[in-house]
Amino acid sequence: MSEQCRTPRNFLVVGGAGYIVSHMVQHLLAAGHRVVVAGNK
Numbered sequence: 001m002s003e004q005c006r007t008p009r010n011f012l013v014v015g016g017a018g019y020i021v022s023h024m025v026q027h028l029l030a031a032g033h034r035v036v037v038a039g040n041k
Contacts, residue, residue, distance in 0.1 A: 008032050008033050008034055009033050009034070010033070010034045010035075010036075011028055011033055011034070011035045011036070012036050012038065013025055013028075013035060013036070013037045013038070014038050014039065015038075015039050016037030016038070016039045017039045025037060
């Protein structure tokens with residue numbers, strides 16, 4: 001996931017406060033995607 005994406009995608013992530021999900025969100029952002037995180041924390 002370290003390469004830049006040619007076509008940015010939109011992602012809605014639920015539970016983004018968790019350890020694994022937060023790292024996934026960082027990788028998605030680094031790849032040039034747009035991410036919206038919904039969570040209770």
